[in-house]
Amino acid sequence: MKIIVCIKQVPAGEVKINPETGTLIREGVQSILNPFCEYALDEAIRIKKEQEERGGEEVEVIVLTMGPPQARSALLRCLELGADRAILLCDRKFAGADTLATSLALSEAIQKFEEDFTLIFTGKQAIDGDTAQVGPELAEHLGIPQITYVTSTNLIPERRRIQVERETENGYEIVECKLPALVSVSSGSNILRIPSFKEIINARRKVIKNVIADDLSKDTSRFGLSGSPTQVAKIFPPKSRTGGQKIESDDPEAAVSRLIEFLQENVFVDKE
C-alpha cells in the first residue's frame, strides 16, 4: 500500500518586506518543513507502524514536494522521520506556480509515478501562504474524495475505507470515506516525533528522485507561472497601528488607576 505525503518547505521565522524596494527580506530565516505537513507525515508513519504491528499490508510512505533545490532538506527531514523515499519536482518551469499550477504538477507526478496510491496526506495549510487550497485542488485533479481539517485517522484496509475525526467550527465529526482519498491534517493533539541519530544517518541513504517538467508532460506551459491563472499584482507592507501610551508599573496600584480612567474615558467602565 502506497501512502503519499505532499509537503512544503516554509520559512521558519518572520519574512518581512523591505518598504523601500518592495521585495521580500528572507535573510537569516531558516527553512523548515511546514508544521502541518509534519503532522500529516506523522499520521502516515503512524499508519505504517500500525500495519507493521498487526501484520497487515506493507505500507510505503512516499513524500512529494515541488520546490527549489533547497527543498531537498525538507524531504530529507521527512526521510529522517520515517518516510521511505522522496520525490522532488524541481525545475525552473515549475517556478512561480499558484495553487492551481502546483496542484496540477503534483497530480501529474502522482499519476505518472505512483498511480497505484491508496491515500494522500497533506497538511491543512502551509504557514507561509495559508491558502489551504493545494490539497482540495489536488484531490479534484485526481478525481478522488477529500477530507479536510482532520485530527485523527483510522484506516480500515479490509473495507478499503478510512474513518477520520475532523474539526468543525463548533466541534468535530466522524467521517468515513472510500479509498483512495486525500486527507488534509490539522494540528490535532499530535506530539511530534524526534528522529534518532541512527534515523538521521539512515535517511541520508534513502532515495530522493528528481523530476523535471519535461518528465511529466510535453505541454509544460500548464506548469509554473505560465500555468497560473492568478497573478500577484503587487505586494506591500500591512497598515500598521501606532502604539498609544505605555506606563511602566513601578507602582502597580497607580498604573491600574490610570487604566481604569482610560476605560472610563472610553465608556467601558461606568464612572463613579
Add this chain to the structure above:
Amino acid sequence: MDFIRTGYSPGVTFEKVRKIEGKENIESMFSSYTIDESKLKGYAEWLFFPKNEEEIVTVVQEMEKRGVPITISAARTGIVGGCVPFGGAILSLEKLNAILGLGFDEKTKQWYVRSQPGVSLKELNEKVIQKKFPELEEKQKELLDKFSQDEKTYWYPVDPTEKTAHLGGTVATNASGSLSYKYGATRKWVRKVRLVLANGEILDIPRGKYHASPEGTFTIQNTAGETKTFSIPYYRIGTNVKNAAGLFTEPSMDLIDLFIGSEGILGVITEVEVWITEKPENVIAVTTFFPTEMDAASFVNDIRLKDSSLKTEFLEYLCPDSLKLLRKKQISDPPLVNMPPIPKNVAAIIFEISYNEDSLPELYERLETIAIKNNSSMDQTWACYEDREIDRITAFRHLLPETVNAIIAERKQKNPTIHKLGTDMAVPIIPETNLAGILSFYREKLRESNLEHVIFGHIGDNHLHINILPKDEKELAKAKELYKVFAKKAVSLGGTVSAEHGIGKIKKEYFNIMFDEDKRRQIIEVKQALDPTGLFSIGNMVNI
C-alpha cells in the same frame, strides 16, 4: 604591574538621582526589589535608579557619608540572595542598559563588545548574532560594516539558563551554565571591567595589565595621592574544577579576576567589555538513554577524556528518578512535556556537538561505538538539529527543576516552612574515578536517608545538582544534614560547595565547610582594604 591609580568622577547633586525613600514605600510599590529567585525576602530604606556612572558615584559618596550600606542589584535572577538587602540602600543598575561599542582586537583578531552592566544577556546575544546594533550606527559605522561583512556568526557563549540576567550581574557572580563545559564561565570572556570603589573613585581594569606582585600584593593610589597595599588571598582552589565560591586567587593573578565573581562586595561595576566568539554553524543535540547511572557516567568519561576530537558543547544528565518524574508529567500533560514517550528505567545524557554534513556519518560511527560500549545505542536517541527542535530539548531539560518547584509549592501549602534543597557541588574531572565515586557516594547516602530526590545537571563538569524534596520539617532537617555531608565529601575530593550558584547570603553554612576561618580572613582582608567601612553588599560570601 601591581600598581594602579584610581580615577576621579565629579558626580552630580544627590537630588538628581531617581530614588525611592522609606521602607514602606519600597515594600508597597517595589517589593520585587527586596527578593530574588531564591525567594529570600529582605527590606531596605532606600532604592536608587542611577542613570550613569556619575550618579552611582554620588550615591556611593552620599551613603558612605550617612553610614548606609549599599546592596548592588541587577536583574535579580540569582538564587542565593546576593542582591537581597537587609536594611540600607538598594543600588539598581537596570537603567545603565546601553551597549556602548563594538571592538576588534587587532592583536588577537577577536571581536568584543563594550556594554553597561544593565544589558540583558538575551539582548546582547540577539544583537551579536544578528549583527544589528542600531545604537552604534552613527559613531561606529565603519566597524559595524566590517562586522556585518564577516561571514561567521558570533555569540557571547555564556548561558546561565536565565537569559534575562544582566551582564553586570553575571560578571559579579562569574555566572556559568551548561555551555561552560566547552566555553568556560564568564571569567574567561571578560576583557575589561570598570568599577566605582567605596571611596567614590573609579578603577578601570583591562585584562593583562595589572598583575599581583611576587609577594601577592597590589598597591592602589587614589587621586589624593594616598597609596594602599593589600594582599590577595593565598588559599588555593583546584584548577580543574568549575567554581563560584570565594574570591578568585592565583600567583601573580590579574587584578580583573579579583573582581569577577566577587559578589558585589568590592565595588560597583559600571562598564564591562566581553569577548564574543564564533557560534558553531551546525549543532546536533542528542539525548541518549542508558540502563544504569554508571553506564551514563562511563559514557561521559569516554566522551570527554578518551577521544579528544569529540568536542561537545555540553554534557547534561537526567537521573532515572528525574525521568520518572517527567514521565509522570508527560502522562498527565503531554503537550507541556512535548516529547516522544520517555522510556522507562533509564538514565539520560543530553549532549550537543557541532558537525558538518560531510563528516556526520563518521561522527555517528564514533559516538555509536562509545554508546554501545556503555550499553546504549544511537538507535535509542532523540537527535535534533533544527533550532526549533533544539529549543524543544532545552525546554525539556528546564522542565525538571520547574516540576520540582511545582511539587514543593504544593507541599508548602500544608507545611509553609519547607523548601527544596538544591546542591551545587562539583568535583575535579580528573582523576577519572571522581565522577563514579561521587555519584556512588550520593546514591549510598540518599538511599540511607530515604528522602525523595532527583539528580541532574552539568555532568560534563562533574557538577551535578541534587534536589531533595522534603515532605515535612523532619525531612527538611535531615536533608540539611545530608547537604553538609555532601559538601564535605566534595571538598575532600578537591571540589567546591558551589560551582555556579555562588554563596550570597544563603549558602554560607556550606561555604564555611570549604573555607575555614583562616581562608575567610584572607577574603575579609581584601574586602576591608578596598571597602574599609563595609559599604557594599554586606552579608554576601563572608560575615564582617
Add this chain to the structure above:
Amino acid sequence: MLQIDLEACNGCKLCEKTCPFAAIVVVNKKAKVLENCTLCGACVNVCPQHALNIERPAQLSPEELTKYSGVCIFAECEIKNEPQIKPVALQILEKGRILADKLEEDLSTILLGAKNSQLTQTLISHGADKVYLCQHPLLEQYSTEGFTNIIAGVIMQEKFSIILFGATPTGRDLAPRIAARLKVGLTADCTGLDINEDRQLVQTRPAFGGNIMASILSPYTRPQLATVRPNVFPKGTPNPERTGTIKEIPVKLNPKGIRTKIIDSAITQKEETIPIEEADILISAGRGIQTKENLELIKELAEELNGTMSCSRSLVDLGWLPHSFQVGQSGKTVSPKLYIALGISGAIQHLVGMSSSDIIIAINKDPDAPIFKVADFGIVGDILEIVPILIKQLRELKKN
C-alpha cells in the same frame, strides 16, 4: 462540451448516478450526454475509466471574457435551532453589492439546503438581486462533492464573473475544489476586494503570517474566485422591502455520488458562550499567565468587564483552552470594541488576528513586547500582579 470516449466507456452508470442535473444517461451500455448538461464536471470526476473529459481553456480570449458577468455569493448556512444564513455570507453580500454596483451588474446568491427556502428573503433584503435555490434532502449536510457538483453546474450555466465564498472551514474546503474543476484561479482569505479600471477583481490578502499584503488578479480566466475572511467586512442593514427573483434549480442527487459519509458529529462548544468573533469585549490571555490555574483570574476579570475570554496560540498548544478560543493567524480574526491582551507578547501571527480591534490594551512584563506597538494603552508589568489589583479596583468602583 462534454466529450465521451466511447471505447473506454464500459457503461457502469456511475456518471448517471452522480450527475446532479440528470443530464447524462447510459444507453446501450454507453454514456450519452443530454442537452441540459451544465458542464459541472461531476461525471468526469468519478468516471473510473477516465472516459469523460471537458476541455477547459487555460486562457480566455478578450471576447470570451466579456461573456462573463455578475457577482455571485455562496450563501453558507448554519443551523442554530433552525437554519440561518451565516454572518460571513451576509458580510460578503454587502461587499458583493458594492462590487456589483461598481460593475453595474447583478448580485446573485446560491442557496443550497434541504428545507431552507425561507431564507431567500433574507438574502434579497441584504442586497441579492437573484437567488439560485437548490433543495434536496442530501443537501441538508455539507458534503464536498454534493456541493461542488451543483455549484459548478450553476456557475457554468450562468457564467458569473466573480464568485465569493466565506473563508470558513466549509468555504475553504469547497472553493478550491470548484476552482480546480473549472481550472480557474482562487485567492484565499481575502481581506480586501475591489474592482480596477479593467473591471477585474482586485483581491488583497495577507501572506507570510501577515507580514506582507498581496494584491492578486486573475486576468485571463473567468470566473474569478475568492474566499473572504470573516469579520473583515461589516454586514449591511437589511431592507425588507427589497425585491428580487428566485430561481429554483431542480437537482437529482444520489448518495453514491458522495463518497464521504458523516457517521457522527458533536458540538463541543457550548451554546451559551458568545463565540469570540462576536464578542464586543475580549479578555485575552497568553503564556504570561504561567499556569492553567491562573485562567480563573482571567475569567474573573472577564466577568467584571462583561467580556469574553480568548487566548493566544500558546495556550491552545498547551491544551489549556480549546481551539475555538484562539485569536490569530491560525485561529480566529476578531474585531471587538475592546481587546485586552494579558501576558501576550504579540507575535505577528497574533497581531493579524486582532489589530482591527477598536481599542487595544496590553499588559506585559517585557517593555519591548511587540503588543505595545499596537496597544492604545499599555502597562509594563506582571499580569499576575496587575490583574488582581485591576479586579479589586473594579469591584471597589462598583461598590461605590
